[in-house]
Amino acid sequence: MKGIVFSEFIEMVEDQFSPEVADEIIMAADLPSGGMYTAVGTYAHTEMLDLVAGLSKKTDIPAGDLVSAFGKYLFGRFSELYPGFFEGVNSSFEFLMQIEDHVHIEVRKLYPEAELPTFKTNLLDANTLEMIYQSRRPFADLAKGLILGCALHYGEEIIIEENDMSQQDRTYVQFTLKLQ
Numbered sequence: 001m002k003g004i005v006f007s008e009f010i011e012m013v014e015d016q017f018s019p020e021v022a023d024e025i026i027m028a029a030d031l032p033s034g035g036m037y038t039a040v041g042t043y044a045h046t047e048m049l050d051l052v053a054g055l056s057k058k059t060d061i062p063a064g065d066l067v068s069a070f071g072k073y074l075f076g077r078f079s080e081l082y083p084g085f086f087e088g089v090n091s092s093f094e095f096l097m098q099i100e101d102h103v104h105i106e107v108r109k110l111y112p113e114a115e116l117p118t119f120k121t122n123l124l125d126a127n128t129l130e131m132i133y134q135s136r137r138p139f140a141d142l143a144k145g146l147i148l149g150c151a152l153h154y155g156e157e158i159i160i161e162e163n164d165m166s167q168q169d170r171t172y173v174q175f176t177l178k179l180q
């Protein structure tokens, strides 16, 4: 997983909890990287799982809720860092349908070693989009948060139903998005 994702996560923890909490979870996780992330570096995604587990333990908030909240925050940061992806895209469904064939393709050009999931999208009707997330990593909750962050960006409200098609390990999840 790219360092930019870790740096953003640590910044979110510093802002929404405190710099001390961020330091504590980094120390407690005893990470191979030592918690020193650079944007272009690549680190084991298990470090993210360890950091989230530590934050969950410290705050009593379920890990999935923390990852999803992070996804929502991360989308806001992506919109500041990569304004080009938003040009001429006027709704969240339009944006989400471009992740697989455009956004993540460009991401891979910027970061060749990025570990990306795949999404199959299917517009069922004007207000219903199905997105099937599949990855070797268990970040479906990140996807859910990113979807919610995308809706927020466009001033829309989306309700997400989900169906975990993996063995409850969050690697293969069908999302049905209902635009309100």
Ligand code: HEM
Binding pocket: 001, 002, 003, 004, 005, 078, 079, 082, 085, 096, 099, 103, 104, 107, 111, 113, 114, 115, 116, 117, 135, 136, 137, 138, 139, 140, 142, 143, 144, 146, 147, 150
């Ligand atoms: C401007 C928009 C976006 C940018 C720039 C972007 C970029 C990235 C980057 C840099 C990574 C990290 C890859 C790595 O660490 O190796 C990533 C991973 C990921 N992205 Fe995106 N992304 C965007 C939008 C989205 C959206 C809207 C979704 C959800 C629908 C999404 C779903 C994911 C997920 C779930 C991962 C984690 C890796 C995995 O699950 O295997 N991304 N993306």
